[in-house]
Amino acid sequence: MRFYSGLRPALSWLFLLGLSGVLQLTEAAHLTMHSEGAELNIQPIELDAQEQQWIRENPRVTVASVQYPLYLFQDEHGQWSGLNNDVLKHISAMTGLQFVHQESFSTNHMLERLESGVADISTTLAMNEERRQFLDFSHAFGGAGWVFVGRAGLPAVQSLEELEKRVLVLPARHALEDSIRRDHPLIEIRSVKTYAEARALVESGEAYATIENEIGAQLFPSGLLKVGGLVEGKWEADHLAVRKGLPELLSILNKALGAFSAAELRAMRLKWLDGISPAPTPSLGTRLLEWGCWGMGVLGVFGLFLLLWSRRLAVEIKQRREVEKDLGDQLAFQHALIDAMPDPVFVRDLQGRLIMCNRSYEEALGVRLEQVQGRTLCELDVLPQATALMLHDEFMVQLRTRKTRFSRRHLMFKGGSRQVYQWTVPFYGADGALRGLLGGWTDIIQRQTDSGCRCLR
Template identity: 25%
Template structure:
């Protein structure tokens, strides 16, 4: 069957517009009160009737709402509505107090109240005579609220139904009843009570009856109002009105005055109907435009599109479908899309998928299909069920895109980001991830794990004596041996050079890890042949146990590293278990913290600046601010001497803000000097500082302190990306800072601390290749591959890239050949005081070989 163009475009329009009221599938609980004629009649759910019930049924049918009616005494219905057990009250009078907990539709009836008395009671002629009288009111009705406002609270007799109240009045036990005049008159006729009458004098309350919904249901309320307007314009409202009010007027001609109280509704409906008629005319024109758009989308969409009938037979496909699958339109029409299945996914997968479609009307996910040439490929697939106005299933529509190239690239990039290129062992990033998960498992099952830091003894002599190629072959062979020494479930990672870390799991005591440690020592110390050379190596091993060493993953690695150095100092070729009770180390750290505090208070910290250049053009693009400690006794100290001491300490945040303020001040000074020098300065930001909730606000204050400095001159280099607890939160912080004008770079990229996840989700414009890879790239094929990979990764994600650690002209040439033009390092300039920078920039020239 060929799908006509109009039908196809209508289905496209339905899917593209996505204007669907989300609660239409919900069955609404509708509350109607007992015995309130002619608005509500009947005492049970099955006997519910009356004007309001019939009118609700007409409105719900127009709006295609599912519902069930619940009939209760008014007070109980109102209470259940307030408690959320009733979704719609269909006959609630509007009041300011009720607007606190309900939203109301357009009023469907507006009536006045009246005082009902016995015919023989001549003492009550108006509401002025009610003082001191016994007054009957419906419990929770607006008449009760009005009576209380008049000061008659102690005179009130509360009843649950109109019938109960009128019978009490007729019995002579009470003096009057406050009630809707229309309801009272209808009830008197139904009950056959002839000794009661309404007073003709006006009463100070009227009731605007409407459909009531809980607060916040604006979309459903709008839907109901529109349906109400339609029922008026198509005559349904008039029919229902005549049924319940018109017949009543014929029976009692003297009461035609009641139409006065209902007539305002007609005006309201006319106004609403006019509005919706106007709106529909506009929507019709918009729909025509959307049809044109849908046709264009179907033809030119970069996604494949399949349309089937309700039985699942294909009735239309677009050109992109053919481009992706290889099947032509003629080969596909009339077939079920299951002919594309690859068999990779089990039948249970498709059963679950169709169960979701039948329940929700749509499904989104990844499937593996097969092209005409037999190639299996992944695709992102969205399926929609299309229904007609009667709710009948007519078609299915599927939109899909081929993601095979994207998945292949992601796999390669994720492998680079998580595995060591030389040994194919996990790197630090993957190790940290696995360690964190294993720590959680240990906590849940009361088990222990060991973190093992292993460093080869004297490996530097192998590289120096035989070259890096031989050293790499030795590392590969040793890594295989050590991996085989571990048990199933343990992890071995290479974190750099000749340093490895292992995670030993499922330990019940410290002694359980000793056999594994002995095997590791043996694996590292047995002679090994590389080429024609036999090497006798050994390893020093440091171990810490969790949860006995109850710290986080990074601290566990540090403690194992500290224990490894103890093993080295104790003679090598042995292991040492970390002592968690090292009071001396704690005291020493506290002393160092105190010294750093003093240095900060006494202005002993200074900034040195290392130039950043474009090697090809010779342009100096800016500087990196590097903190130094001008120690009164030890001289100028590098950051490694003090920054690790205050890591994750509040003092690190204070010091970080000092660095930013000092850098901004330096930019301001260089501006005042009117020198022809680049003003851009990058500063390092620790993860703990960046994740402070007030970081953006404090940065804004610092920028405001130097109004003459353009914010884009400041670049923030994000450190320790593995310590970022909430990447989404950090991304939002960075976006807020970028809005202030500053820029961001990802530092130490490639060391294992920066992953593909951070690169994809953090809005940094620059990637810095860590100096450890750049320094050895000329001699270490693994480091060269990492540098090349990071440059390619930066280009793929459209980020700038700069290499740090450029120590020679050869480094610069190699980087330029790889496509990296921005660099910094000792081969260009060492960090220098700000006062030396103007002279250096005037003298510096790039090597001529860089400009070839």
């Protein structure tokens, strides 16, 4: 009895030490998982009276949702998650709309629900002419390319021409199906319900290839499949598809997407498309209670370890916040610097698609970055078609030769011919690999006029 009486204070002290460590670890882990959410300050957007009335009458919006990993999927708890779900949550906080997911089981099933009016919007549909007949599409908020997926052991498919007189398997009513049938009639297209069925036919050899979003194609590593090249000239922009007859909803969604900052969209895409996902913190409460009486030595050491670990996590969180703040300040400075340049400046990737531009570029072509980001000049109606094709071809030649270009020339814009001083230079990453082109131009006549009118003050 005296032994147990003397042992009781030691057991109590060890148990409290372990419990303190667990509590502090739980607090640190909670701070790690929610630090970004706590700092997020989403402001409501301004809506006109008609839009506000529409939300009051239609507070719930039905979303036709199909499992599309990383973009939209159900987690182990049956909750919808992914990049597009985060976008909807953000819009919900801005507008007060409630988005209710209604699961679909294929692209065709989802389109039927939108056509019949059972659902209001979808977040994973690419735009094509067939769909534009009964759907309206919001502003783009990102995008990715289409890639060929073929069988391992065969040469990687690089172009549609390689598929002539071969079987291409696609989910029914695929976004590219109509254009491929029209432009490549020699390709034998076979329709299935889902991407999973399409991949299975390629694996078995019954089809030569399928076409899939370049992000989704990387999620199913298989020794029987090989990802090939990008489908040239085809870009899958991320839109919200709204069934016809809901102009107020389309306007609300466009206003909300327009209010997204570049940093917010970038953070969402990095969270999902770079594979960043918070690891769950295991619960140790049950084990600590079981070990309370029989493992007092182990519990004491374990509690001390947890206490030190929680303090280390707190220090790392503080350091991470400081680094994020510094990076945010640097990014804001760089954006302010490029926007302050009086001449148009742009950055394009290895396929000639626009990565970013400054305000002068937007004003010169009458566009917004969100409308043209991720697209080539040939895909836009901002320049005469001949000018767009010529410039795009020059960009591709420069990327192959890696030569700089500085020239005075006459270029035809929508408003007429202009005499400009144009420059484009290749740029490289820290690893020395070619990343794309940096370029811009100066309106020579305008610059001479401005110089002649300038006076000292």
